[in-house]
Amino acid sequence: MNQFITAVLTSLSSGAIYALMSIALVLVWRSTRVINFAQAGQAILTTYIGYEAVTRSGSYWVGLICAVISGALLGAGIDRFFMRPIFKRVNTGPIVMIAPVVATLALLGIIQAVIGFIWGLSYQIIEAPVSTEGLNIFGSIIAFSPFNLMVLIAVTLSMILLTILFQKTNIGLALRASAYAPEIAKLSGIRVDAVRTLGWALAGAAGGLAGMLYIPGSNLYPNAMDVLLVFGFIAAVIGGLDSLFGAVAGAMILGFAVNFSASYISYKLVFPTAFLILILVLLIKPRGIFSSSKGRKD
């Protein structure tokens, strides 16, 4: 029973972190139709900025805020000064499909190299603001800490805020319209380029948050979030790439699958399970498990 409860709780908290990365990828995909591999680099760079802020101020919370804000600024900057010129310059031939994705891969490498120059390659630690020791439930310790609980609460709150932003505000309507039909949005007077940059900013902020919630339970080094990029991507594909709800649901499915297989069979199954799910989804429901069987009408 204990093993079961522990597996459920750890599934939820790791699923929550996958959800942030998955949402970051979906936000960029929806607005730009690019899988942003640089997301792992953006997230880790902003986590280093958060780490720097924690070290100087002594407060995790200052670091968290710095990471989220710098994540948003970095995301917006990458779209405005890197992606937008690439889309403008590369506009004919087969390279159009590949260039933006390759550009994000290049950016990932550059960002990680820059981090190595500034902070070095050795492990750093970000102290969690609450205990990372397992909770004591009915006299036995389970592998779920107050920090894991904080992660769950923080991610749930962000999801609620994002939902309100997307469903209840004018900015959210512009974001959705620009994602679904950029040309019609333009013809309605929406500044689609600016809205796209906002999408990148939101994605960057989600990545910064993901880093600050993930690293305290692990170590900080330039490649620390590469695994999360892979898991976030798999979660996004499970959810159909286009849907924020799908991204969260996909992340939770992935979280449960890898934690249960690790807990009940072997921790060696974490990666095989994740990739097995990816392959199954691509074979059976390539448009995501929430897509209807009917194609979208025009």
Place this chain on the structure above:
Amino acid sequence: MSLVVENLTIDHGAIRAIDNVSFTVPSGQLAAVIGANGAGKTTLLRTLSGLKESKSGSATWNGNSILGKRAEDLARTGIMHVSDGKSVIAELSVKENLALAGLWRKDKKDVAKATDEVVEMFPILGQRMSQTAGSLSGGERQMLAIGRALIARPKLLLLDEPSLGLAPLIIEQIFQTIKTLVNKTDLTVLLVEQNAMGALKIADEGIVLNLGTVVAVDSAQSLLNDPAVRAAYLGF
């Protein structure tokens, strides 16, 4: 106040889609651009609304050049383009589709007023406000697309094939609504249509395009009576 197009030339890839086209639409009038499929009608509209670049020539609205401007900026200056294929966003509700063209407008009271007017014009939209646009019929989608453009209080409306794929009765209703709009307000309309007969019947002026060039510009009435135009475009 008028739309003046002079020697406009537009390439579509390697093909010259519009070749040295000139015409004028005086303010408050309804001009119909007719011509067969591939005559360059849609390309012309997409260029005038900022979606496509031109090769040479000029196009001005009230004396200001509209070429090379961004579509969203032209929309904000009152040039609204209702593109073909019932341009609504299927995933959004009817209400949200309408709201789009008012998001950037400062005068929120007038946005609400314009929305009421659109609902009065197309009562069916009022009944479908919270449904997604994807659930609407073809005619309802066209009403929604035109309605959305009107929320922005346009001065110049560019309509691309509003009759495409609709039943005759619905076409009649939409054409009459356009006609009434032009008569009652100072709205100028450039209507692109394959349905030449229907379009010329409500238009003040007609522009006949063939393979990218203007073959006739005249009052709609004269074009309807012109034997050559009748034979080529009206089918009798």
